Amino acid sequence: MKNFNYIQPKSLKEASDILKKKPHEAMLYAGGTDALGLMKQDIIKPEEVVNLKSVPGLNYISYTNGKGLRIGALTELAEIAENPVISEKYPILRHAALAVASPQLRNLGTIAGNLCQRPRCWYYREEFNCLRKGGDMCYAFDGQNKYHCVIGGGPCFIVHPSDLAVVLLALDAKLTVFGDRKTRTVQLKDFFVSPGDDYQHENNLKAGEIITEIQIPELPQDAKSAFVKFRERGVWDFAVVSVGAVIRKEGSKVISGKLAFGGVAPIPWMDESLNAKLPGVALSEEPVAQLVSEILKKAEPLSKNAYKVPLVRNLTKRLLLEL
Amino acid sequence: MSKDSKKGGISRRKFLQGVGSGIIGSYVLTPGIAKAAEALKKNSEKLILSVPLTLKVNGKQAHLLVEPRTTLAEVLREKLGLTGTKVACNNGECGGCTVLLDKKAVYSCHILALDAEGKEVTTIEGIMKGENLHPIQQAFIDHDGLQCGFCTPGQVMAAEALLLKNPKPTRQDVLEGMSGNVCRCAAYPNIIESVLAAAEKAGSETAELK
Ligand SMILES: Cc1cc2nc3c(=O)[nH]c(=O)nc-3n(C[C@H](O)[C@H](O)[C@H](O)COP(=O)(O)OP(=O)(O)OC[C@H]3O[C@@H](n4cnc5c(N)ncnc54)[C@H](O)[C@@H]3O)c2cc1C
Ligand code: SF4
Ligand code: FES
Ligand code: FES
Secondary structure, rough: OOEEEEEEOOOOOHHHHHHHHHOOEEEEOOOOHHHHHHHHOOOOOOOOEEEEHOOOOOEEEEEOOOOEEEEEEEOOOOHHHHHHHHHHHOOOHHHHHHOOOOOHHHHOOOOHHHHHHOOOOHHHHHHOOOOOHHHOOOOOOOOOOOOOOOOOOOOOOOOOOOOOHHHHHHHHOOEEEEEEOEEEEEHHHHHHHHOOOOOOOOOOOOOOOEEEEEEEEEOOEEEEEEEEOOOOOOOOOOOEEEEEEEEEEEEEEEEEEEEEOOOOOOOOOHHHHHHHHOOOOOOOOOHHHHOOOOOOOOOOOOOOOOOHHHHHHHHHHHHHOOO | OOHHHHHHHHHHHHHHHHHHOOOOOOOOOOOOHHHHHHHHHHHHHOOOOOOEEEEEEEEEEEEEEEEOOEEHHHHHHHHOOOOOOOOHHHHHHOOOEEOOOOOOOHHHHHHHHHHOOOOEEEEEHHHEOOOEHHHHHHHHHHHOOOOOOOOOHHHHHHHHHHHHHHHOHHHHHHHHHHOOOOOOOOEEEEEHHHHHHHHHHHHHHHHHHO
16 A cells, blocks of 8 residues: 555635645545445555545534435444434435445445445456546456346446445435535435446546535425345345335325336436336235336346346335335 | 744654553553643644543553554554453344443444543453453353353353343343354354353352342
8 A cells, every 4th residue: 555644624614625635646435334444455555645524524424304304424333323313214224324334335335425436346446547546447347257137238348336325326315515615405306427428437426525414305294215236145244236126005006106126227226117016006916027127128237247137126126026 | 843842842753662562551541642642632633642541451441542443452462451342243144242332332443442441341351350261251161151262251251241230031131132243163053052051050149148
């Protein structure tokens, strides 16, 4: 690992100014659980590491009846998993937080870091100078692509690794972003960037921009939610695929809802046309089977990952039938 | 060697030698070197140097100079000689290096030493009471919670964090709480028994006190 200056800004403005002034040399650092791994492997070699934890006031969970939940960017995943209000009002969020990494990593990893973590593509994480690292080819396309995307790919075929992003998408979350001395609000569904538009960044943060808060609207009283993460071992493992569902139903019929998917696309995946088909669906074997056959209809699997399509459909079916 | 680098009454070469040797006056940094570090830091914008760090480890203050890239595990093992903390994967994926930071379990290999400043670090060396084993350590012995023993310090620290937060864990709680620690010898069943037994023993002792 290359040595660096560890900068301890006292305000967002100070942090943002350094990042903006040195977009290539400076990097924002929260819990460091992802960033440190990349630095140890020399995949990123920042000269200035800007410690967001030295900015006060970014670690909180605050719920207002009727308005919803606000979570400070530096809130650790363990705090989210253990918060009683979250367990009661947003159990799906607790579930996703608990599904991340391991207890030790959840004590350090933050919510904003989770949303902004870099891809896990093994070529990216090893010594391959692929497109995303400024090289001129994607090694996964013709290579070992079992864990890569089945939709939305090209010219890079990563999947977005964040578990929280999947449920936050289904929960219709928004982000507050600070930069250029002001804040902006962005819908989470507009935050992530497809490789077709930019294959070197996973989101639309500009140099110097910092997420300060995640907002989740109040859920209707009768909303039901669930998250399922399919992985190959019980801890430390990223999702092979995952599904988040937030549904309102009357009797056994869906009134409205959102499904979001992880592990299938370079961005946390939500298909508006699929969600538009949810209202009216009865939550029983046949109509649900019919609905899930619409999932990833336009998938274009790579040589080794076609299994993801039936896997996602079956997991979604199980999830909906158990709601 | 430039004039500037002699500020603080110590040459840059000597200063860097001091840094290289790791332990400066074992636990305690001499004020002269601290001043030199400050002076050098001010004089050189580009040059990345070691920075002063005060750590509280097992109740004792340690004044050190570290490169910012140094992990907590490196400081514990190489600068403070606390080699009970084991480093196996050095990548946040095995748990061998688990220590407590303000009573929470973290991987010391996957956190910068500078991020532990102002917090209470507890290592396996810090949980014994004099020569007496900690009840969790005793439970690992009584219930055969180890084979080669390499993962054990990390397992014990993860168990300590779990029981501090949840003194009466269910088996499921123990499975989840210990899930961030690999045992290459696969002593898992006995590790779980050891943790449950330690919790039970602590519970019955508190009941007796009452
Ligand atoms: C062994 C291992 C297993 C893991 N398993 C999982 C898993 O199963 N699921 C999962 O979702 N993740 C997993 N992770 C990934 C990740 O480390 C955690 O999810 C964690 O939440 C990242 O947060 P952090 O605060 O440590 O981020 P950092 O490492 O500090 O930062 C990550 C990135 O986000 C940027 N960033 C951080 N905060 C902000 C902000 N406020 N605004 C803008 N940018 C910001 C940083 O610049 C950096 O590029 C795993 C990591 C490891 C090492
Ligand atoms: S999928 Fe993306 S990150 Fe992986 S090798 Fe291809 S270009 Fe690189
Ligand atoms: S050595 Fe730190 S987790 Fe493996
Ligand atoms: S006892 Fe050998 S690794 Fe756990």
